Amino acid sequence: DAKTTQPNSMESNEEEPVHLPCNHSTISGTDYIHWYRQLPSQGPEYVIHGLTSNVNNRMASLAIAEDRKSSTLILHRATLRDAAVYYCILRVRGSQGNLIFGKGTKLSVKP
């Protein structure tokens, strides 16, 4: 699986949008971009995934650059509950096996 690069940490204010970047310059055409998050003392939680087009779900939006070498997870209105480590993971479409987690971005949300 191709490598991803994320900032170690980010801060946000409550009620404001948050844009979490991920660089994946070696992404291949069959790699899906997945985002997970891990709340304190919890297991990882699936957030969203996409291939080429931007994606929205009830938790977040995923904006994928046209060349697919980067993507951004968007939390539209951060809440205190969104404080977590966010992981950007690439997976080949339909590939089998485990997830490979990097260091992720630790998001702090200030009231």
Added chain:
Amino acid sequence: DTAVSQTPKYLVTQMGNDKSIKCEQNLGHDTMYWYKQDSKKFLKIMFSYNNKELIINETVPNRFSPKSPDKAHLNLHINSLELGDSAVYFCASSQDMGRAAEAFFGQGTRLTVV
């Protein structure tokens, strides 16, 4: 109902002991996993099972032995516990091997070896 449940949530034990961690999923998934998160917070796969068959066995000491009595359960047994085994262990499941990226994780078991 919790989708993926692990027991116990906390486990403190002495070096040399044998312990087990249980995991159950009620999602009807075919594939289950064990991940280890060390003190530096890195999450790494240990094992994956598909329909009760071992599929992935990363470089894990023989002291770790997973057992899957049925599709809904994947237990982790650890023999002769060592200090370095202290970590948080997560069980996870996915519908099948091809959907490993949409996995559901348990709450974790914090193992402390003293």
